[in-house]
Amino acid sequence: MPSPSIIRVIDLETTGNAPPTHGVCEVGWQDVALGEDGRWELHGEGGSRLVNPGRPIPPVTMAVHHIRDEDVADAPWWHDVARPILDPWPRRVALAAHRASFEEQFCTPALTHGAEWICTWKCALRLWPDSPGFSNQLLRYWRRPQGLVHERGLPAHRAFPDAYVTAHHLRDMLNEASVAQLIQWSNEPGLLPRVRYGPDRGKEWREIDNESLYAFLSDRDPDIRFTAETELARRRGGGEIGPATAQELLL
Known part of the structure; x- marks a missing residue:
């Protein structure tokens, strides 16, 4: 066997x-x-x-x-x-x-x-x-x-x-x-579902304004930078942040 x-x-x-x-x-x-x-x-x-x-x-x-x-x-x-x-x-x-x-x-x-x-x-x-x-x-x-x-x-x-x-x-x-x-x-940094700190703490990333998002792009935490970059790409039409569909996950 x-x-x-x-x-x-x-x-x-x-x-x-x-x-x-x-x-x-x-x-x-x-x-x-x-x-x-x-x-x-x-x-x-x-x-x-x-x-x-x-x-x-x-x-x-x-x-x-x-x-x-x-x-x-x-x-x-x-x-x-x-x-x-x-x-x-x-x-x-x-x-x-x-x-x-x-x-x-x-x-x-x-x-x-x-x-x-x-x-x-x-x-x-x-x-x-x-x-x-x-x-x-x-x-x-x-x-x-x-x-x-x-x-x-x-x-x-x-x-x-x-x-x-x-x-x-x-x-x-x-x-x-x-x-x-x-x-x-x-193998990638963590994709955080919510903002960890600051005035937007607890909000989903799609809820914060562009000025706040740009500030996170230079954060020392790689997970925060990666999440901010991913959300920025979504806003520019480069894809969605968050979990994919069940079909996409199993491919």
Whole structure:
């Protein structure tokens, strides 16, 4: 029997935001597979591994995930556990994470065998722009994904529960849009449905005037610049901002 198409969701708990100053202290994963009926579903049990980050865990991050130095003192090093998890056999179609740019800092191409990534945060901006927010947990409670076992997705901010919740978002995204489309969106800056700050905060981009829009074109945030450029192109007749039609998504 041929192996099914599988995408592996990854979640990391770390000592901080930027390697090599910071290191991984836990990795979790949950697979999503394409079924014979053409629908994507969660696949397998997933799992997690504690990792020795090779440095003390600061109290500020310990307070988020509650992993202590003594919990990881005897755990294996990241380079000893990463490859079997990030590049298993048979190979996954892609890896995925919520705000994947964070995981990609630690899951380098050498460890992933150059795998493509899907960012469920960027894809949620495109597919579910009406959500009041786009964090992993807010999407969980706003969307209430079918089949998500509440207790299995807890505690939040631990590697497996977070990967498990993200996998439900990914499953539903894959049943709305193609893998290629999700990867394309993930390789672009985020397309924000609403203005983040200033006097127009909370408005849809099409609602703000041209003067305000032009001011955002030089913003330091690449997501804001990209969204402003996309809205400007729409006003000039270069296309629509926001989610495409269902037919376009599946091409």
